Amino acid sequence: MPDLTPSSPDEAYTALLDGNARFVQGDRLHPNQDADRRSESAPGQRPFAVLFGCSDSRLAAEIIFDRGLGDLFVVRTAGHVPGAEVLGSVEYGVHVLGAPLVVVLGHDSCGAVTAAAEAERGGTGPAGYIGDVVERVMPSVLSGRAKGLTEVDEFVDEHIQRTVDGLVGRSALLADAVEAGRCAVVGLSYRLAEGTVNCVAQRGLKG
Numbered sequence: 001m002p003d004l005t006p007s008s009p010d011e012a013y014t015a016l017l018d019g020n021a022r023f024v025q026g027d028r029l030h031p032n033q034d035a036d037r038r039s040e041s042a043p044g045q046r047p048f049a050v051l052f053g054c055s056d057s058r059l060a061a062e063i064i065f066d067r068g069l070g071d072l073f074v075v076r077t078a079g080h081v082p083g084a085e086v087l088g089s090v091e092y093g094v095h096v097l098g099a100p101l102v103v104v105l106g107h108d109s110c111g112a113v114t115a116a117a118e119a120e121r122g123g124t125g126p127a128g129y130i131g132d133v134v135e136r137v138m139p140s141v142l143s144g145r146a147k148g149l150t151e152v153d154e155f156v157d158e159h160i161q162r163t164v165d166g167l168v169g170r171s172a173l174l175a176d177a178v179e180a181g182r183c184a185v186v187g188l189s190y191r192l193a194e195g196t197v198n199c200v201a202q203r204g205l206k207g
Helices: 009-025 035-041 084-096 111-122 128-146 152-170 172-179
Strands: 049-054 072-077 101-107 184-190 197-203
Touching: 009 049, 009 101, 009 184, 049 084, 072 084, 084 101, 084 152, 084 172, 101 152, 111 128, 111 152, 128 152, 152 172, 152 184, 152 197, 172 184
Parallel strands: 049 072, 049 101, 101 184
Antiparallel strands: 184 197
16 A cells, blocks of 8 residues: 655655556555545545646546545646635645645646637637636746747646746745745646646755
8 A cells, every 4th residue: 555644745746656657557546535534534634735736527636646535635726727715725735734745737738728828829718707717827828938839738837837836936835835845836747648747847845
């Protein structure tokens, strides 16, 4: 069985990568998914990672990282767009629950990033609050364009990088935890077909 209680940023990151490798290979252990774990975790939670990911239905964190109840504190929005609620949730996971790792999880062919790229080219975004999401992804597309990027998946990685930087830059609590070595923030890009993750940004890992 995997280490169920990683206590450092690097241990937590390794636990997630190991779980993802099991998922990709079809050798999942399904840890912490039984009645015993349900009873054990009912009095309180102690997740070892905060996962801020895109709401895409194919990005079920506990599945793709082969984890269970109480392991991950999951926050999701379309295009992993951070607002005050997201920042507060991430801070809660780190500052109150003591998670030593924050993961920003994006993915290839992201609909929100694709819509932002199309709006940037054509000048027209989606209607309603979907347009608000696209507008908040747009700075990543513009930043990518300025760097000479042209493909959606390149913009995805740029958006992940900017999200990592934005979380640390906007949250003094998170920045202090990273500076003190209590927490790291990692940006991962998930490939839908393969099920693999690739690190595109990190703040605070030692290994």
